[in-house]
Amino acid sequence: APNSWEARADDNVMYGFTDLPSLHARGPVVLTHGTGINVHDVHGRSYLDANSGLWNMVAGFDHKGLAEAAKAQYDRFPGYHAFFGRLSDKTVELSEKLVEVSPFESGKVFFTNSGSEANDTMVKMLWFINTVMGRPEKRKIITRFNAYHGVTAVSASMTAKPYNQWFGLPLADFVHVECPHYWREGQPGESEAAFVARLAASLESRILAEGPETIAGFFAEPVMGAGGVIVPPMAYFPAVQAVLRKYDIPLISDEVICGFGRTGTVWGCESFGFQPDAIISSKNLTAGYFPMGAVILGPKLAAELMEASEKIEEFVHGFTASGNPVGCAVALKAIDVILNEGLIDNVRALAPQFRARMDALLEMPNIGEARGIGLMGALEAVKDKDTKTPFGPEVSVSERIANRCTDNGLICRPLGQAIVLCPPFIITPSEMDHMFDMLEKSLREVFAEVA
Numbered sequence: 001a002p003n004s005w006e007a008r009a010d011d012n013v014m015y016g017f018t019d020l021p022s023l024h025a026r027g028p029v030v031l032t033h034g035t036g037i038n039v040h041d042v043h044g045r046s047y048l049d050a051n052s053g054l055w056n057m058v059a060g061f062d063h064k065g066l067a068e069a070a071k072a073q074y075d076r077f078p079g080y081h082a083f084f085g086r087l088s089d090k091t092v093e094l095s096e097k098l099v100e101v102s103p104f105e106s107g108k109v110f111f112t113n114s115g116s117e118a119n120d121t122m123v124k125m126l127w128f129i130n131t132v133m134g135r136p137e138k139r140k141i142i143t144r145f146n147a148y149h150g151v152t153a154v155s156a157s158m159t160a161k162p163y164n165q166w167f168g169l170p171l172a173d174f175v176h177v178e179c180p181h182y183w184r185e186g187q188p189g190e191s192e193a194a195f196v197a198r199l200a201a202s203l204e205s206r207i208l209a210e211g212p213e214t215i216a217g218f219f220a221e222p223v224m225g226a227g228g229v230i231v232p233p234m235a236y237f238p239a240v241q242a243v244l245r246k247y248d249i250p251l252i253s254d255e256v257i258c259g260f261g262r263t264g265t266v267w268g269c270e271s272f273g274f275q276p277d278a279i280i281s282s283k284n285l286t287a288g289y290f291p292m293g294a295v296i297l298g299p300k301l302a303a304e305l306m307e308a309s310e311k312i313e314e315f316v317h318g319f320t321a322s323g324n325p326v327g328c329a330v331a332l333k334a335i336d337v338i339l340n341e342g343l344i345d346n347v348r349a350l351a352p353q354f355r356a357r358m359d360a361l362l363e364m365p366n367i368g369e370a371r372g373i374g375l376m377g378a379l380e381a382v383k384d385k386d387t388k389t390p391f392g393p394e395v396s397v398s399e400r401i402a403n404r405c406t407d408n409g410l411i412c413r414p415l416g417q418a419i420v421l422c423p424p425f426i427i428t429p430s431e432m433d434h435m436f437d438m439l440e441k442s443l444r445e446v447f448a449e450v451a
């Protein structure tokens, strides 16, 4: 209907990251509110959101404590910046809390409004340190193919995805190395250990080819999220860290998705056995209740950034809303809820059920891989399981599955030919079963049509 919410959306909204043929086939879903882990549309239909919004609504959609923390802070002091040494008390409290819960003994925190800006800021910090300290050639940033670090010009350059070509990206100085997806990238007959050794050796030869003195940093998500939930082999990060240490290259953990519990530990780096020099946080930081990102520098980078700033008497970077007091109050509450009110415990408690239900779907002839950790997972659709042959692009298999799921009351996300699941941390065992029942029904229906 011409005046429907859907038509008004189509007429006026520029959709981001939306497969247009699949959108045209099904139409948008316009939502009014959420309860628990469910969202509700303008027609009164409900959907279990297996994606926690975009990985971030980990406390669900109607957490009273988070809303109250925001309201109380709006009443008290609704907005302030953190320039010129003027800042809110909440900004101080949250910085202190983040250093306390970080893997670092000491550090410094810089706030942004998003994960993209936090990565952008971290890169600028490295460039600033190296430029001010007389090493302007030390600029190159290494990330992995399939990584997702954001969409600003710098963070999109770190994001090594084919669509960046449409923007003429990456910028100069961004180097991309192999993605640690053993199931897809492992060579025939290659053991997981040999795969890891090959990737570490390849990273080292790339560093040597570029010149170690030109590399400013290596960024990695502990588990690649938007790359399709790529869980690296356990030996991968220790091997990568050894190479980086050899050439004194900072390792930055992009914990925008993994941070605050998604993998079952506070930080993803804890789950994968590495010690980053800095952490990028966003999303779960406020449980999605306020747009905010943060760079958490460990002691070495914090000292280097201070030294460079002292030298020219200023760190020339900041956003109007850096350390916004409402965002800080919400983040303080979110961290408390995740760490002290049982959310991270629930991730750990339900991870085995999540894993078991994912693994059971591997019995389907068109599911090639079921991968995951904690409460993040992906199921890879394949046309032929033995040869790992994907479906042809004309099938749009994962979009089709996601659309069928929506029709069946489940929101989940297609990524490549995989279906991603990352439910809110408050999910219950029966909701988990319901989620997988709806998914299984949708998979059976679609595979019957396309296989």
Ligand code: PLP
Pocket: 054, 113, 114, 115, 116, 117, 119, 148, 149, 150, 151, 221, 225, 226, 254, 255, 256, 257, 282, 283
């Ligand atoms: N880093 C990672 C690992 C992400 O998954 C994302 C977003 O999904 C970002 C950075 C970018 O965050 P934002 O969308 O808040 O800019």
